Amino acid sequence: MRITAAEALVRSLEEEKVEVVFGYPGGAVLEIYDALFFNKKIKHVLTRSEQAAAHAASGYARVSGKVGVCIATSGPGATNLVTGIATAYMDSIPIVAITGQVPLSQIGGDMFQEVDITGATAPFTKHNYLVKNAGDIPRIVKEAFHIASTGRPGPVLIDLPRDVAREKIDFTYPEEVSLKGYKPTLQGHPLQIVKAVEAINSAKRPVILAGGGVISSGAHDELMRLAETADIPVTVSLMGIGSFPSEHPLFLGMAGTHGMPWANEALKKADLIIALGCRFNDRLTGGAGGFNKNTKIIHVDVDPAEIGKNVKVDIPIVGDIKNVLCELLKRIEKRSRKDWKDYLEGLKGEDVVEGCGDISPLDIIGELYKQTRGELIVTTDVGAHQMWTARCYKFKHPRSFITSGGLGTMGYGLPAAIGAKIANPNKQVIHITGDGSFQMNFAELATLRENDLSVKIILFNNRGLGLVKELQDIHCGGRYSQVHFGFLPDFVKLSESYGIKALRVESKKELEEAISTMLEEEGSFLLECILTMDVRVKSMLGKEEAYESHAGSLG
Amino acid sequence: MKATLAVLVENHPGVLSRVAGLFARRGFNIESLAVGPTDNPEISRMTIVVDGDERVIEQIKKQLNKLVDVIKVSFIEPENSVSRELVMIKVNTEPEKRSEIIGIAEIFRANIIDVSRDSMIIELTGDKDKVNAMEEILRPFGIKELVRTGIIAMNRGSKCIESPEQ
Structure with missing residues (x-):
């Protein structure tokens, strides 16, 4: 027909x-x-x-x-x-x-x-x-x-x-694809794998750097086996969050300009970095302040063009991460690296947020963790709230942290949450956002309602663009240009006008009950948390410093 | 450092713009680019001369390979290859200079393909050095117009750049 x-x-x-x-x-x-x-x-x-x-x-x-x-x-x-x-x-x-x-x-x-x-x-x-x-x-x-x-x-x-x-x-649908110019390399080269095995077995201070490629290739179990067998601490890029459980003793947290200082220190002091499916982009390498010249790098990626693009690599392996890790695991020897782990453990500290009023963003994320224990899917927008979430929520599963990492697109999180909820209707989907990002795509509240989807929205309201403000602190001598909103809608009423229940919290003591009310609500819900205008992400390098270190890492 | 790349691509409209766009957005420098169909009408071959350090040239090759329409990218080594470029030069020819210019064309084994009262078009094929030398010698007569095809190159001997069988 x-x-x-x-x-x-x-x-x-x-x-x-x-x-x-x-x-x-x-x-x-x-x-x-x-x-x-x-x-x-x-x-x-x-x-x-x-x-x-x-x-x-x-x-x-x-x-x-x-x-x-x-x-x-x-x-x-x-x-x-x-x-x-x-x-x-x-x-x-x-x-x-x-x-x-x-x-x-x-x-x-x-x-x-x-x-x-x-x-x-x-x-x-x-x-x-x-x-x-x-x-x-x-x-x-x-x-x-x-x-x-x-x-x-x-x-x-x-x-x-x-x-x-x-x-x-x-109409007939073809069974196979035939493309002369498109044949991804999925198996790692055996000789490169042997070299990588030798480097891992003989390393004194190895660290694994896991990126988004671990998640897209479904290699989280293999990553866990590698880390546990060889006793290697694991740090992640923003996109790699979820590839390794945050509560695991080998987990160091996110590295990079907004990452944990001890994770960056691990990259700096390591004698071997095992980079899996990450791009070494400026946000990541900047945090480490440039890698040590003597640090060996194994870089596994399915895209050959990523290898050697931003940093010099000693042992490149082109292939699917899961395939390559399976091959590596056949020959990796069991090790205990207590001294190295103890050293890194000693660097760990509490994350701090400066300039908070009664509510610290970490209180909100901490309370959310207490009540959800990693059993959820989080989407975020882009800004301070994204960094707090990435750093402090203890993610447990792959594909549970959905954020715009590379492009940094404000307004991503709410529509992404709609897609996430449809993909996995049985999981609690939480969209964490800020007042800036939320205003870019809040029209999607209508899509939520129309499709009877339940997405919980936590809105961090600091009446402006916190992360840009912080950059203006560092680079513009604190001259705040266009980072404060002179007018904001009443987000609670806005939400209610879409038929979505909403609540505003202004003090820490209200948090526990508010988050529990939000989580128990069957439909969608918006929880607006009022922060001060001075709240800061911190632990961030100046851009020049990051660039310098980035250029340095090219060798 | 200069490198010459032979790039086999699908003979589709839009492929040239994909390749050219890639060079522009990644900040790669194209020195010369020539393109035309091969003996297989479905496949075109581009000869691209690029300038950059080793790392940049490696990236160019890898990024070209990522384009779905690009079938194969090979380096052409200068010592094991021949390269040619065709140029047409429209040169001023006052009557008293005409024979001198014809003489120069003969020395270069160039062809005169158009003659008018006060100008001639000279066609020359050769590698880059030969073309540049001719241009320099004709310059004093007054070059009115010049057009070059860009370099095309091929490996010497039986070594071939072929599309992999499917």
Whole structure:
């Protein structure tokens, strides 16, 4: 039976076992939405902006491990997706974004709602397609899902012109993908693995640095075995949070410019760094103040271009982290490194937050931990609240900390929480945000309500942009430029207007009960916590210092 | 340090812009770029001359390999390869200078492909040094227009750069 290319697109999504798509309709995707109208298998979640659709797809992908899908119309619909796609690209999240396009015959004529979205997104998609032949749809969808989800995951965009969408084709879905230019290396080179084993077995002060790649390759169990067998302390990048349980005695916490001083010290003093699926970006290497010249680095990553990009590596291994760790574990000898661990243990201290009033952000996160014990999924926005959460909440499971690490996208967390809740409806989903970030995408409260989703929102309100303010302290002599909000809405009433219960706390003694009320609420809930305007993240290096150390690490 | 890369790519529209965009956004310098289809019409071959230190050139190769449309990236070593560039030079030719210019063209084994009352177009093929030398010698006569194709290069001997079989 002949069907339209738009119907073929939806059928192809079914073939890829897609259960949910996030999107926003428009003129150039009428055919796709008409095909979705008749579809019974795929749930469509209507967000309130296209950016939120992309973030929701990303949150869904991060929690489920599957490919997230979002749809937007041409022109402004497509450009609104851009931030979401770039966010997913920087954090290596598999999403497939589908955009409508003006008719093929009119492309280039500056038509109504025309934009060159394949051109615009080329720098931050793993690959993208402009569909010119209707008959190519099944192959392109198959390839898009394959590319998005294999190797180093990432976003893929499919741009479908309206006239192509209307053409009729015979539908058959391909069984296999054949791409001459895309063959990720998944097995580590045996000789490199031997070298790595020797280096690990003979190291005196080794430290493991786990990044997001450990989570995306599902290698957390292997990481645990490596750490425990060889008795090696573990630190993580922001994206690596959740790859190793925070309560474990070998865990050092997050490293980097906003990380724990003892984690940075471990990287500095180590004789061997075993870096797994991390990028050594400036936020991470800056914290360590440059690595010691004598420190050996083993770097395992599925993306060969990451190895040697930001730091010089002694033992590079290109491959899937899980595969490589399984190989390493066959030959790793049992060790006890008491002196090294004792030394690091001695450096550990309490995290401090300066400038607090009655409520410290750490009290809030501490209380949340006390009542949830790591059995939740947290999404965050970007700013001070994100750093407090990353540093102080004791995450237990992989795929439980969902944050925009690489791009640092404010407004990410609420739509990501929607995707997270749909991916895992049985888990408590908590969105931790600040007053700045929350105002960027709070329209998604409507999406929450419309879909009867239960997401708990903790809003840290310091009436401004705390992290930027802190940078202005360090770099601008405390001249605060545009970091205080002169007007803020009443967040409790705002939430209530969406039919979402809300509560405001201003003192520490209210916290325990407020958090318990929030957690017990069946539906969504917003808890606004009033902080002082002077509260600081601290333990942060000046940017120059970080840059300097970064440049130094290139050797 | 300069390096010459032979890049096999899918012969699709948009591939050139992906490659050029990659160089621009990662801050890599392109010295020369030439592209055309191979004997297999589905595959094009680019010859790219780049400038950078060892680390940058390694990154260029790796980043090019990440593009799905890029099938294969190989280095071409100058000592084991031949390289050519084609140039067309429109030069001022006052009547009394005409024979002198024809003489120069002959020495360089260049062709004169267009003649008018006061100008000529000279076509020259050669490696970069030869093309530069010709340009320098013609400069005093007054070069009105010059166009170069960019360098193309191939390994000597039986060593080939082929698309891997699927």
